[in-house]
Amino acid sequence: MSIINPNDTLSRQNEKLLQITQSLMRRVEQKNDQSGLAYQQFERAALLETQVRERTKELERTLDLLQESNAQLEAAHTETERARANITEAIETINEGFALFDPDERLVLFNSRFCRDVADITQHLSEGLHFTDYVDLVSQSTHLALSSDETPQDWAAKRLSRHSSDHVVFNVRLMWNRWLQISEHRTARGGTVILQTDVTEMMRSERQQRDEMLDQQARILQATLDHLNQGVCIFDHNKTLVGWNKTMNGILAVAPDRAIRGLAFSALLNMLESELTFHGDFDRARLARWANHRSRRKPIAFEITRNDVQTLSVFAQEMPDRGFVISFTDVTAEREAAQALFDINETLERGVMERTEELGEALAEAERANASKSRFVAAASHDLLQPLSAAKLFMSSLSDQLTEPQTRKVLAQAETALSGVENIIEALLDISKLDAGKAVFDVRAVKLSAILGPLRDELTPVARAKGLELTVVDSSLSVISDPGYLRRILQNLIANAVKYTVTGRVIVGVRRNGGSARVEVWDTGPGIAEDDTQTIFQEFARLDGVATNDGLGLGLAIVERAAMGLGHELSLWSRPGHGSCFSINVPVATVDAASIPKPSDDPAALGDVLRGMIVLLVENDQQVAHAMSLMVENHGAEVLLAQNAAEALALLREIQLVPDVLLLDYQLGAGADGLMLYRDIQQKFGAVPAAIISADRSRELQQDCNAAGLSLLAKPIDRDKLLTFLTGTRAQPARMGGFEFPIAKLVSSPET
Template identity: 45%
Template sequence: MIDPDLPLDEQNARLRAILGALMDRAERGQLPSRPMGQLSDVVALEQQVRARTRDLAEALDKLRVTNARLSQAERDAVGARNTLADALEAMGEGFAMFDARDRLTLWNSQFCAALPDIRDQLGTGLPFQDYVRMVSESAAIDLSGPAERDAWAAQRLQSHRRRNVNFVVPLVQDNWLQVSEQRMNSGGTAVIQTDVTAMVRTERLEREKLLDEQAQMVRATLDHIDQAVLIFDAKARLAGWNRRLREIFAPPSALLASGTPFTQLLNDLMRRRLLGRGNIRQVLTDWVNGPASRPPLGLDLVQEDGTELHLSAQAMPDRGFVISFTDLTRERRAIAEMHRMNETLEARVQARTVELEAARDAAERANASKSRFVASASHDLLQPLNAAKLFLASLAAMDNAPAQSRLIGRVQSAFASVEDILAALLDLSKFDIGAARARVDTVPLGPLFARLRDEFQPMADRRGLQLRVMPCAASVRSDPVYLKRILQNLVSNALRYTERGRVLLGARRHGSALRLEVWDTGPGIPPDKQTEIFREFTRLNPSGEAGMGLGLAIVEQACALLGHGLDLRSEPGRGTVFSVTLPQASAGPHAAPPLPDSDQTAGLLSDMLVLVIENDATSRRAIMGMLEDWGASPIEAASLTEAEVQIADLGLAPDVILADHQLDDGATGLQAIAALRAAHGDIPALLVTADHGPALAEQAERAGVLVMTKPLALRRLRRVLQQVPQLRAGQGNSAPGARRGDHSYWLRAGD
């Protein structure tokens, strides 16, 4: 009668029905034949009913407890969801979440707030691909046309495959939106949108401020030279001048303003007869209106008061031009006075000779003072120039618009020109004051020639020339730095003055020595000019890419310092050969192959812990940004104390130390490196300094520290950092393939 598989409620109902029937029959006495048996059955049924009733009560109690817990869980879930929604609304940033099937499940009111034309289209279950299409078609995004929008959408879907994505979206009215996409463990995706308009505009203002500071430094440099200078743009409008110009010509203040036409300045000078007599106006006007590739112009002028000036006009690559005036009155009068004294009585010859010797000594002291000033000025300019170069490199690595990329490239090219000029001036100042020191070592020519070919091939292609670098497996005895500078100047000079044909670099045996030769098919050098071209600031027949005439002067003085023979053979109209003769050496036993290109080994810097010790905040920010762009993990410190605190907080030592030499309170980078090595082991270290002197280089080499001078060569810095894992694996200075050279124990010969 009772099926145990029935639900408990139904079993109890049947038992109650049976019990009721039995009780009714017992009360009515309808079973007289078996009263005792019926009574026992009734008792048994009553016990079963009581047991079932008790079980039912317990089940009901458990059901009530379960229902109460379920209700509480539902209330907690609703509260948690409300809390999450409130938190997302309070973020101040746009947030959305897509599930593992790339369907939109959750978003806040800030999500796509900058894209009002697609906010109303957002809905639960929206596919990610449709969301990207809607964004690419939004009128709020600053994309030019359908093709660019389709390309942006394709790139966006391609980047969605990666686990972590960060990029910036340009909006109309110069607004910017940063999008960060993170893949979750569940397979879904969290998307965060941040308005970075203020940050982008602030960085733009800082960049403009940096350029203004560089312009002020250039103006200060112009004010320190002894020549009067006028700079005009491509439309022959005044763009710059210096203090010496006011001293010589005293022009009206209204004319010395940016944008003043060249003709107005010329008319004022001619009206006041400050350019002498003759057809000066016509000559200058014809030259200014001439072609972009017009040759330099030089004129000697005599003013009415007897002042003698030399006018020099030089065209710039952007069709602008520079006009400088040199006051030759004192020199010309001194020469005339010397001739006059030579014609006087013989009795005064000895006295005048003594005076001339004194004047010569004064001139030599003045020249030495000038060289020291150039070295000091170059040293002071290197610090901000280095920071600007790093900031520009970081800016170039960003996702810039094409117009911005072209502007960045032009600025970088301008800074490279300034860097080359400063380096040349610094080299000349070293030779003048006797501070240049040679470090003779075995130099393999193969890697050196390969580096020169890679460096100058773009310049040869740009000028339509053929550059041939002959392979060479020999080695020579020379200073690797000065030898590279010598060949750089010779190859650059050959490419600059050759209009068609080719330039060749090679080596040939010359007895027990080697002769390095640079051939060109340029215009050649007249015999009477072959000595003059080695003078400073001397240039013959310059082309559109002319320099300042310092390269051959540096070559001559470097060869004299190293004891290398320097020869010149030239035939006008056919070409020129420069040759440097130096002793041959056997190849070093530890010569290493050239390092791979940094673009092919970018992963070597991933997560590398670099400790940057730099007291100048601007330079420190620039270096940190550059290292982060390369994939490293830099930590910053302004002093040794801060560096020790940073290492203690991290709980591990850095992979490499990058320290500036001059720190605050008289501390030095070498002292900081020594202290950190004493506490944490022999960590590879680089010392960054604007001091190009040999004393610091020797001190750093004794400590096993690499010296890199400012402004930093970024590609070389990256190549050096890529060797750090190999150095640590090889335990510092004993790393396989490492060799002594360039003030360190851990640079390869190919670098």
């Protein structure tokens, strides 16, 4: 019941509501209990009416939604049925068998072609069938073709193992040579889709193509084998002959038919045993053991002879299928050629030996003749020098008695002639000694000034008589050489320069060259052509037209042989029309010559000199190290011995003492050498006097030692040279200042 008549107009309804409101307000203001209770009841009734109205509207809306939901559900059901029908129609149109299993492995949907090729299980297919039951049904099908050693349970287990993959494709063989391709895929919700495709025609076609290809490959392989000039036999894993080529027929005289196909290896070996002879330590039993070997066979090669006429080189190797192939190569011609070459070689060797013996006898005869010549020249020279000396004495006595100038001039000319003859005889004597190898060199320290000073005094008058200027720059260096032969070398070089220089000057000086001193003789003579640089060092050789002086041309020959015997490098620079420069390289002594004891000194005196000296010897040869240590210690020094570079460095770090002298073997092994060890010691302990000991006499090693400022002592070690070096380290090495002389006036660009 409503207090407002709904049939009234809006204005009337508003008017009534206004009056009701005013009345209610007055009642509230009067605060009457009864009227307040009535108002509360009125208010509660109005609230209940409002709630009933709202609940009625909500119920109406709910009924409307329910009707709408029912309509939608009906439409969805209709759509689902339509979709299911569409899916069923769709999968029925697929040419392959189709089945869908849900995530619980239950069969949900399949078409009529699913398992059609295994018809004996189709009646058992139904919705809800579990996947394992489906596999068991297929494994028990009579249409499934199993291998001879496979059971249905084995097939089912293998099929279930493939089911664990998200995607797998495999083929199943059925009876009557039919094939199904199974494609299994996992859906997004965890279900499984299976497609079955009949690939029988495809498999038959592929097999036919494969068989044809194999036949073609077999024909190609056979043609290739027949083309080879080697005989080839192929055995399978059962050691049965399955193939060979035509060359094999000719090599082993095998009949060209198929009678031996399938023949066992042992039977074939027995058939050919009487014709074959094995070489060396390889025999039939060893070949049989190789063929019967169960594990992997290694390739083998050997030679056999067939009927003592034909030589065959055999090579056998295993194939991947455990079969093996054997090849036979006819090497009869090669072996015959090798034997012929061997026979020819023996004949040649006998001829060479005979010829060598003849040449040896001829060489011995020549050496005997040369020795006889040298002895004759030496004896004749000695005998001739005696009367020449007497004749010079007689002439000297006669010159004191003559007063006429003309007669004294003639007598002086005779004395000059006799002096020339004496010089020639002495030159012949020197040449004979050097050629015979009997020249004795007294190598020791010598001051260059002791040689250059007398030569300057001796040859200056000769140069001045020709109008030449001879300049000899003095040097304070001491060198290691034979004083007599070094003087003879320099005398010949300076005398030749004066002899062949017409105008200008001759300059003699010394240059530092690492650990050596290079004595240079410059002249402003006519120069020497390049083609004549070797000729001038030959005996009795003189260049035509360069001088009118008499002589046999033995000076430079003596210079070359003496320098070679002393180990001094001889060099020549020349420019035709400008001049020449002869130079000789001599090792520098580490101390002044006057303070060095001679090798013939008393050993006790040497011992006093070495007393208190500490020597580090690094030598990997124990016998050499022991001998050197004993010899050095016998002269008063203390020896620290190490066998290699690492041991030497460790020893120095341990004793914290720097030795006085280092004796370092050049070859120390393990990639180290004496020069490298010296640099390491020099870097850690500073400069220490040192010498390299080596049997290597190469120029490269000598240059490396010179560049490092080290002495080189050659093996076998000479006692006197070693003691000379050790005593020389007690004094400071002599230093040579640079010298200058006007070379630029001689040549425009000297190439020294």
